[in-house]
Amino acid sequence: MREEYLLAALRMGAGADPVPEGVSASARAVFGLRVPGGVPAGPVDVSVPPGARSSSEAGAAPAGLRRFSADGLVIDVETTVADGHLEVAGQVSPAPGQDARIEVRTPHIAKVRVPSGSGHFAVAGLPPGWVSVVCHRPGHPPVFTRWIHARP
Known part of the structure; x- marks a missing residue:
């Protein structure tokens, strides 16, 4: 200094x-950028079964895949940067149910998606950089991931 x-x-x-x-x-x-009344989901180690597509280490998850857990939910988030834009795909388990929504946030914009019946969601066209995912379920506090830095 x-x-x-x-x-x-x-x-x-x-x-x-x-x-x-x-x-x-x-x-x-x-x-x-905070989520008032929200529950922070902590990071969880991710491993893949033998023979599944993975990074260079056996049993390691793909490089852009992160898992978070809190309040009975598991949120898998996979980030990729393609053509200068951030793409985020993931799954909430168990599926959050009807009227749930997934908010994918950057410091500048947020996009909201309705998850599929199995809890899958995807967002494309975000600026590369920091991203966080929030699961909103009726009657429950929102569950949010920590901020992930996604870069090319």
């Missing part, structure tokens, strides 16, 4: 300088 940054941080901590507007704006933007 350079000395000037350390001194600036100390001044800010002491209350001598106002917080720079860029820092305040970023903090407000991050606050807007």
